[in-house]
Amino acid sequence: MSEWTIGIIGGSGLYRIDGLEDAHWVAVTTPWGPPSDDLLVGHIAGVRCVFLPRHGRGHHLGPSDLNFRANVDAMKQLGVTDLLSVSAIGSLREDLPPGYFVVVDQFVDRTFARTKSFFGTGLVAHVSMADPVCPRLSAFAADAARDAGAPVTQGGTYLAMEGPQFSTRAESLLYRQWGCDVIGMTAMPEAKLAREAELPYALVGMVTDYDAWRPEEAGVEVTDVLQVLHGNAALARQMLLRFCAALPAVRAPSPIDRCLDHAIITAPEARDPAMVDRLATVAGRVLR
């Protein structure tokens, strides 16, 4: 049994968190290079939280330039036990209009220009991604969003695209045919790396637009996205407050806390010592 430390990765439009008590910015270095920004450590409703603006303060990093490994490693270095991502998303469904909060539970990864694993030559691991989000954390997040007064859909498939350009109409229509519900540019490989780091992960997407599949509508523009996000800012803040306030005092273990028990395939004598060193934070539990 242990206590919670909630990592919050804030996406587009979410570059700081008001209401974080005793807050201070902390610079963290990682073996993977620099994270997107310093991390803001403080408390919400008595729960220790670590906030990272995914694109940096001022939004100077695009989705393909994010150092996802450094972001997850930095969270883990600061003692994060569970990771909550808050993202802007496009909707691929008529019944998920702008303003909706979608707590996603599946992903289709169509990104292609990103480093997707902490592991590789010298230390190979294969984690399961069958169930990519933590059901417990996702349920807490959905309840909190509902309590805050947001329209919430629990469950949905997020298509992760490379970007930075938005989709063509043909792509948008194709993703709908695939059964995807929402679209964004950042959840992958973030969710995969969180799993490799044994961090339970949940994603609350805030629908900002209908992407490009509606024939009568022009495609999405950044200004549309930001307008909806600014309108949602108070709701997002309330959601985080209620999320922390409702967490049980004691954190019961999650199976994800130990998912590397079954994942590493490289024999101990064949492991690259430099890789073992680099993985100290992420996988030290099973490598020491």
Ligand SMILES: CSC[C@H]1O[C@H](OP(=O)(O)O)[C@H](O)[C@@H]1O
């Ligand atoms: C500003 S629109 C496109 C941009 O917004 C989303 O970012 P995030 O997931 O970090 O909220 C989307 O993935 C794109 O990066």
Ligand SMILES: Nc1ncnc2[nH]cnc12
């Ligand atoms: N339509 C869209 N496509 C990709 N990422 C987004 N983020 C917000 N809206 C988006």
